[in-house]
Amino acid sequence: MSFDVAKVRADFPILDREINGHPLVYLDSANTSQKPRQVLDVLREYHERHNANVSRSVHTLGTESTSAYEGARAKVAAFIGASSPDEVVFTKNSSEAINLVAYTSGPFLSLGPGDEIVVSEMEHHSNLVPWQLLCERTGATLRWFGVTDEGRLDESNLHDLVNERTKLVSVVHMSNILGTINNVSRIVARAHDVGALVMLDCSQSVPHLPIDVAQLGADFIAFTGHKMLAPTGIGVLWGRTALLEAMPPFLAGGSMIETVTMEKTTFAPPPARFEAGTPPIAEAIALGAAVDYLCAIGMEAIHRHEMEITGYALKTLSDIPGVTIYGPSTPEGRGGTVSFGVDGVHPHDVGQILDDLGVEVRVGHHCARPVCARFGVAAMTRASFYLYTTAEEIDALARGVEQVRKVFA
Amino acid sequence: MIEQLYQEIILDHYKHPHGRGLRDPYAGEAHHVNPTCGDEITIRVAVDGAQLSDISYDGMGCSISQASASVLHELLKGLDGPRAFRVHEAFVELMQSRGQVEPDEDVLGDGVAFAGVAKYPARVKCALLPWMAFKDAAARAGVGVSPEVTA
Numbered sequence: 329m330s331f332d333v334a335k336v337r338a339d340f341p342i343l344d345r346e347i348n349g350h351p352l353v354y355l356d357s358a359n360t361s362q363k364p365r366q367v368l369d370v371l372r373e374y375h376e377r378h379n380a381n382v383s384r385s386v387h388t389l390g391t392e393s394t395s396a397y398e399g400a401r402a403k404v405a406a407f408i409g410a411s412s413p414d415e416v417v418f419t420k421n422s423s424e425a426i427n428l429v430a431y432t433s434g435p436f437l438s439l440g441p442g443d444e445i446v447v448s449e450m451e452h453h454s455n456l457v458p459w460q461l462l463c464e465r466t467g468a469t470l471r472w473f474g475v476t477d478e479g480r481l482d483e484s485n486l487h488d489l490v491n492e493r494t495k496l497v498s499v500v501h502m503s504n505i506l507g508t509i510n511n512v513s514r515i516v517a518r519a520h521d522v523g524a525l526v527m528l529d530c531s532q533s534v535p536h537l538p539i540d541v542a543q544l545g546a547d548f549i550a551f552t553g554h555k556m557l558a559p560t561g562i563g564v565l566w567g568r569t570a571l572l573e574a575m576p577p578f579l580a581g582g583s584m585i586e587t588v589t590m591e592k593t594t595f596a597p598p599p600a601r602f603e604a605g606t607p608p609i610a611e612a613i614a615l616g617a618a619v620d621y622l623c624a625i626g627m628e629a630i631h632r633h634e635m636e637i638t639g640y641a642l643k644t645l646s647d648i649p650g651v652t653i654y655g656p657s658t659p660e661g662r663g664g665t666v667s668f669g670v671d672g673v674h675p676h677d678v679g680q681i682l683d684d685l686g687v688e689v690r691v692g693h694h695c696a697r698p699v700c701a702r703f704g705v706a707a708m709t710r711a712s713f714y715l716y717t718t719a720e721e722i723d724a725l726a727r728g729v730e731q732v733r734k735v736f737a
Numbered sequence: 738m739i740e741q742l743y744q745e746i747i748l749d750h751y752k753h754p755h756g757r758g759l760r761d762p763y764a765g766e767a768h769h770v771n772p773t774c775g776d777e778i779t780i781r782v783a784v785d786g787a788q789l790s791d792i793s794y795d796g797m798g799c800s801i802s803q804a805s806a807s808v809l810h811e812l813l814k815g816l817d818g819p820r821a822f823r824v825h826e827a828f829v830e831l832m833q834s835r836g837q838v839e840p841d842e843d844v845l846g847d848g849v850a851f852a853g854v855a856k857y858p859a860r861v862k863c864a865l866l867p868w869m870a871f872k873d874a875a876a877r878a879g880v881g882v883s884p885e886v887t888a
Binding site: 684 | 738739742743748773774775776777797798799800801803857860863
């Protein structure tokens with residue numbers, strides 16, 4: 329069955345909008361995705377029919393709410409191939425998921441001077457800054473993989489970089505700025521050989537690719553709901569059961585305890601240990617609905633559609649004089665996120681003129697300033713795609729870029 | 738609408754900036770960045786008696802921030818502190834007006850072209866970046882930040 333993008337688009341009310349008198353061309357899904365009616369309906373129905381706090385009420389609404397919340401956890405677990413729903417910790421977003429590991433791994437891994445943490449130059453700030461702070465707190469050393477001219481991870485010094493001093497490697501699975509999908513198999517193998525843990529920032533990959541944590545081989549992954557058709561405020565940390573069980577709490581408060589006396593507290597097993605306070609219940613349930621929606625279409629089909637759109641975008645953009653594409657130049661081993669520059673025009677100006685034509689892209693350093701620095705620019709313009717993106721929208725982007733060149737000629 | 742933002746005057750100042758480049762000697766310098774987009778500007782203020790004898794700058798950023806620095810140089814160089822800050826105040830007021838203030842060309846010169854920018858809240862900070870850096874550089878040069886202080 330071929331992918332019916334028109335049918336998909338009909339599920340997204342916002343795509344009917346006009347912006348500055350033009351049909352909305354939303355090319356900023358790497359930033360946040362739009363939401364289908366099926367997810368919005370679940371949000372509303374939850375608040376209208378089932379709203380109650382979870383895990384603490386004996387009444388009917390509380391039971392319904394808890395069952396829907398835990399049901400969402402099971403859906404997410406199945407979606408990523410987790411061996412148990414207990415391996416899925418709900419967080420606020422990817423940043424919180426990464427911080428959870430970064431904060432607990434100091435004591436958990438007994439980090440100190442001489443230990444090393446490895447990241448890459450391709451990271452979103454959310455997978456860089458928490459590790460910088462961890463190293464500051466513990467005296468451990470931060471090291472990183474470089475990025476090649478083609479926009480891929482430079483693994484040439486893998487054996488030097490990941491060594492017996494390495495305690496944890498945390499790298500991005502798919503770059504939010506270059507679109508690169510990193511084949512992490514060699515890094516995972518090397519890290520495990522030297523006894524280091526591996527965390528993957530899957531914020532950009534889980535929404536767009538079929539992901540199986542068993543296949544990835546990592547110990548932790550982080551991703552966020554709002555980039556995969558769910559609302560903001562809900563993210564996920566997946567971790568191996570044995571590791572989560574050994575980790576100390578991160579945030580403390582309600583729901584994460586076993587028994588509390590005035591002197592001392594013992595803690596609940598994971599995932600509850602890491603979910604202090606009332607969680608984003610409706611958002612988690614809506615994430616479950618988003619997973620249902622994605623599964624009904626099929627992640628393979630979504631990925632194939634995005635590959636097609638990406639191939640077309642790479643070709644269309646590179647045919648425009650004065651346009652430079654950053655990152656892999658073919659759709660193989662990359663996702664539907666294409667960053668580019670227009671000669672002599674600052675990305676802010678590119679984005680402004682595109683917006684005037686209804687084309688919504690992101691401009692700036694994309695929370696990945698070291699990547700911009702690596703390619704010698706202060707900022708980039710980024711177009712990013714999803715299951716609802718059409719070839720006509722790529723054409724609209726190209727017309728917009730031509731207009732940019734005209735204004736700044 | 739977009740033509741109000743990218744007026745010819747602004748594009749001219751962007752493509753052919755006036756007084757660009759950092760010069761010595763100077764009495765005060767400030768470096769400002771816009772953390773959300775990475776735009777940067779360094780401004781130096783040289784003083785001769787009561788007069789701002791030179792305002793030199795360098796930076797990278799969008800057309801709005803760079804043209805704004807060029808216009809600032811044109812408008813403020815050679816003025817004394819109180820007069821410079823009257824222009825400064827008028828420019829800031831214009832930028833914060835959301836398009837509701839009619840700019841005075843006698844005070845703002847080419848700066849009136851930025852009236853359209855005020856209608857784009859996301860771009861106001863671009864236009865203000867050099868002006869905020871100037872304020873700091875001037876303070877470091879010992880030039881008062883308001884007419885009252887220098888009077």
